[in-house]
Amino acid sequence: MPDTPSDRSEIQAEIQAEIHAEVRADVLVRALAVGGSVRALSLRSTHVSRQLCLAHDASPAGAMALSRVASAALLLGGLIKGREQVSLNVRGEGELGAVLAIADAMGRVRATIDHPRVELVLDEAGRPSLGLTFGPGRLTVTRTMGLKAPYVGVVPLVSGEIAIDLAEYFRVSEQKPTTVALFEVLGPEGVRAAGGFLIQALPGADDNALERVAARVERLPPMSVLLEAGLTPVDLLKEIFDDLVILEQGPVHFECNCSRDRYEGLLLTLGHDELIAMATEQENAEVVCHFCAVKYYFSREELQAIARHALKPGTP
Numbered sequence: 001m002p003d004t005p006s007d008r009s010e011i012q013a014e015i016q017a018e019i020h021a022e023v024r025a026d027v028l029v030r031a032l033a034v035g036g037s038v039r040a041l042s043l044r045s046t047h048v049s050r051q052l053c054l055a056h057d058a059s060p061a062g063a064m065a066l067s068r069v070a071s072a073a074l075l076l077g078g079l080i081k082g083r084e085q086v087s088l089n090v091r092g093e094g095e096l097g098a099v100l101a102i103a104d105a106m107g108r109v110r111a112t113i114d115h116p117r118v119e120l121v122l123d124e125a126g127r128p129s130l131g132l133t134f135g136p137g138r139l140t141v142t143r144t145m146g147l148k149a150p151y152v153g154v155v156p157l158v159s160g161e162i163a164i165d166l167a168e169y170f171r172v173s174e175q176k177p178t179t180v181a182l183f184e185v186l187g188p189e190g191v192r193a194a195g196g197f198l199i200q201a202l203p204g205a206d207d208n209a210l211e212r213v214a215a216r217v218e219r220l221p222p223m224s225v226l227l228e229a230g231l232t233p234v235d236l237l238k239e240i241f242d243d244l245v246i247l248e249q250g251p252v253h254f255e256c257n258c259s260r261d262r263y264e265g266l267l268l269t270l271g272h273d274e275l276i277a278m279a280t281e282q283e284n285a286e287v288v289c290h291f292c293a294v295k296y297y298f299s300r301e302e303l304q305a306i307a308r309h310a311l312k313p314g315t316p
């Protein structure tokens, strides 16, 4: 029990920090606006972005790429239901390579990046450009729905900043007029804030509705200013719409689905001879998860045991 004023003030500070953390937790808001004719999703993904950058030891370029692709995947996750999954793969010819994020309808996301430590490429005005860092490339959305064949849509990168590319995907692949914004504020300590929003006209919406919304989005102050001012995802939507109806608010988080069993299964696919060769060459095999950087170790004896279950060459 706290019995001195300093104990009490420490506990008070802890409680305040907890409340603050709760208020600032990552969240995805789903709403309707413009008389129910427009769907709006608003996301705060600060912690997700931070954790991804830590897991992948990302440079500022890697941080921007991971943050935007993972945030975009979380927004896509807000459009699916039940046990569906959606993956967003952005592959460029630049040094970053590919960034892949996989999200589900429960607000979980994981992401991987080919080269997380590359330098940001600057544009002609000397500003850092994620588009130039990605280089020419393509964006692929894959939606998996249980046993049904996955739906795959591919578009060439038009800007490489991801938000415009995702809007282009919706226009070309799904014929849905959509406005997307993705943003992050980077500080010396890493990602200070991150998030985004997605606004989509529903079938039968007034053609001009989205244009008016886009004009209002254009007039918003810079997102970094709004975020630093402490705007919540709901506040952000209120800046854009006068008649917002919140449908749902749910937490989002970084969660990998890897496990030792899963990697054991993966080792099994290497086949008997390869596993025996590994067991002969090394005392321990280290397998690193590309999505969360967790390391799994398999001893020589474990590799030999897995080899006994693996197929031998020539086995039908």
Ligand SMILES: [Zn+2]
Pocket (backbone or CB within 6 Å): 256, 257, 258, 259, 289, 290, 291, 292, 293, 294
């Ligand atoms: Zn993992």
